[in-house]
Amino acid sequence: MKTLTIKLTAPLQSYGNEANFERRTSWPVPSKSAVIGMIGAALGMRRDNPEITKLNDLAFAVRTDQRGKVLTDFHTVEWKTDTRKLTYRDYYQDAVYVVAIGGDDEEIDRIADALKHPKFQLYLGRRSCPPAGILKTNVFEDANPVEALKQLPWQASSWYQKKLRKENYKTEIVADANLIDNPNVTWTEKDRVESFNPRYRHFGFRVLAKTRVELENPSYHASMEHDAFGAV
Template sequence: MKTILLKFSGPMQSWGTDSHFETRHTDHHPSKSAVLGLLAASLGWRRDDDRIADLNRFCFAVRVDQPGSMLKDYHTAHKPEVKNGGIISYRTYVTTRYYLQDAVFIVALGVSESSDMDKIVKALRSPYFQPYMGRRALPLPMDFLLDVVEGDPLSVLCSFPWQAADWYKKQEQRKGVGSKRLSIFTETPVRRSVSKPRRDHVLSLSASGRHYLARMEQETVCEIGINETHQEHNAFDALGGV
């Protein structure tokens, strides 16, 4: 098996799996349905394409490199209403939208067929439709496609270097520890881990009726070494020991 590693980072992200009407929630890490939707968009598939459900066969895992914080957005929208006589008026209403800000996630997709791997990597490098991080206003980072490596998603994520932002790494290094404990969410059975249902198994992404099933997700923790390359600047170093 080979694994594709994808990086989701930026000022804001949104990964809702349970949103209704005027309240739009976000989960604390990317959903499988959102990532598969991103793949389908990159491949040029429409929302009602039957091939999207077949992508569920890919092994999925996500590592939280930088958890970020929750942001609540006050948002207004206008809804047109037709009154007697055909007069159109607009009703203003408030929507509440939630985002994750300053978060970094590494998503791993395990793919068995080499033909699938080549097709997906090519599409991610040159997407047909514009991919985004949950909502159209949230673009992907430049280093979105990190690597393609041998191994299953869980083992690859346990050894892949920490991808948090420099300022966050400095924050952790000041604690004086040599490693960082990172959460990994996977659908692969892990010993002594607790499974929880998550409704992000895609049946259809059609705009006329999106349908999902619940899948079991498990959390495990791995330790990643902290790279000691970020040091405080000392202006007197340029004086050569004077």
């Protein structure tokens, strides 16, 4: 299996889960459906394109490299004439995630090229959350998404790495359950794309699992190298 990793970073990210009109919460990590939507946009697929559901077949995993803080945005919405409602929407600030998608060589190459030359604007969950510049990607020729994320170096910001002051950073990989051997816990989420059509937006269930991983902190090792003449 060929795997493409994609670094997702921006001032704000939000990955909506099931919520009512007044309270819009966010998943703590990017959802597979949100990433499929982003890939579909890059490929030039419109929301009602039936081909987009084929992207559900991509193997998927996500790693949290920089834990963001929750920001709640307050809105007053006029949803009917002279009728207003208060709404609250959650975002993650300064978070860094790495998602990994796996599939056959041709499909992964096509997606990698599209993400560098997207047909439509890309955003990280909501339209108000564009990525912070060109997406940083890496290709692993013979690894599934979980294996690729275990190999990929830590992608957090340098200031975040220095703040940790530990040799290793411990985090989780959340993935399609079949990618993790003998998981202790599995659960289902309504995160399988069935339709992005605004008139019939619908999602099915998929099974997830998670595993732990330790990543080397390059800033920790750099701080151990003392240069007595560095200040001269």
